[in-house]
Amino acid sequence: MFRLMRERPQDEPEVEWLYDTCFAPGRTALSSYRLREGVDPVAELCLMARDEFDAVVAAIRYWPVRVGEAGTPALLLGPVAVHHTRQGEGLAATLIGTTLETAAELGWTRVALVGDEPYYRRFGFTRALGEGLVMPPPTNPARVLGRELAPGGWDGVSGEVRGWTE
Ligand SMILES: CC(C)(COP(=O)(O)OP(=O)(O)OC[C@H]1O[C@@H](n2cnc3c(N)ncnc32)[C@H](O)[C@@H]1OP(=O)(O)O)[C@@H](O)C(=O)NCCC(=O)NCCS
Structure with a gap:
């Protein structure tokens, strides 16, 4: 049994702990984190899932960025992560699917991420839509993916991806 809920400020330490557990040490040194600094x-x-013991077992966050x-x-x-004891139960799919729907309802028309195409293609992310995007170095271009939330959302949008306030 899982309860999906919006992350609240008081949930932050638990969500950070989950990310620390799920990602390799030094995750915040990754280039994509530069786009999140100060924003x-x-x-x-930002959604999370709590299990029957009230533990945070999955979480997803999104940041606004600017392109070109x-x-x-x-x-x-991103980041999106599911505790290793709960992987393979569709939790990430639920978090990603739910938030992409909400994002479209909120009027967002394009999403980018840095991740594994073999996983994210099931949610409509493609390398082709991420091809024109330049993430902060060092980022493997093959991991830069895009997805439209409205038809033509990425048409004519390309270039350097920057933090929201840069
Ligand atoms: C990636 C992650 C979020 C998936 O969470 P999850 O709840 O297990 O995902 P789901 O249950 O929705 O989907 C599981 C399926 O995805 C597949 N999958 C998971 N990671 C994958 C990857 N990197 N590449 C390809 N397929 C992957 C699983 O093999 C499984 O396949 P199946 O449905 O054919 O059995 C989770 O494994 C995780 O937290 N990993 C560590 C952190 C991380 O890498 N986050 C993503 C950063 S890009």
Whole structure:
């Protein structure tokens, strides 16, 4: 049994603990974290799941970013993580599917992420839509993926991906 809920400020230590547990040490040194520095995540899209013992077992966050010289707004999906004892139960799929729907309802039209294409393609993310995006170095370009939330969402949008306030 899982309860999905929005992450609240008081949940932050538990969510950070989950991310520390699920990712390799030094995760915050990853280049994508530079896009998040000093910027609040999109609160409506930060979801977590608590299990029957009230433990946080899955979480997802999104940040707003800007793309190209025009500074076109886009969403950056991630981090998303599921505790290793709960993987393979569809929790990440639920978090990703639910939040992508909410993002579209909120009027966002494009999402990018840095991740494994073999996993994210089931949610409609493609390398083709991420091809024109330049993430902060060092980022493996093959891991930069994009997804439209509205038809043509990425049309004509390309270039350097920057933090929201840069
Ligand atoms: C990736 C992650 C979020 C998936 O969570 P989950 O709740 O187990 O995912 P789901 O149950 O929705 O999907 C499980 C399926 O995804 C597959 N999968 C998981 N990671 C994958 C990857 N990197 N590449 C390809 N497939 C992957 C599983 O093999 C499984 O396949 P199946 O449905 O054919 O059995 C989780 O494994 C995790 O937290 N990993 C560590 C942190 C991480 O890497 N986060 C993603 C950063 S890009």
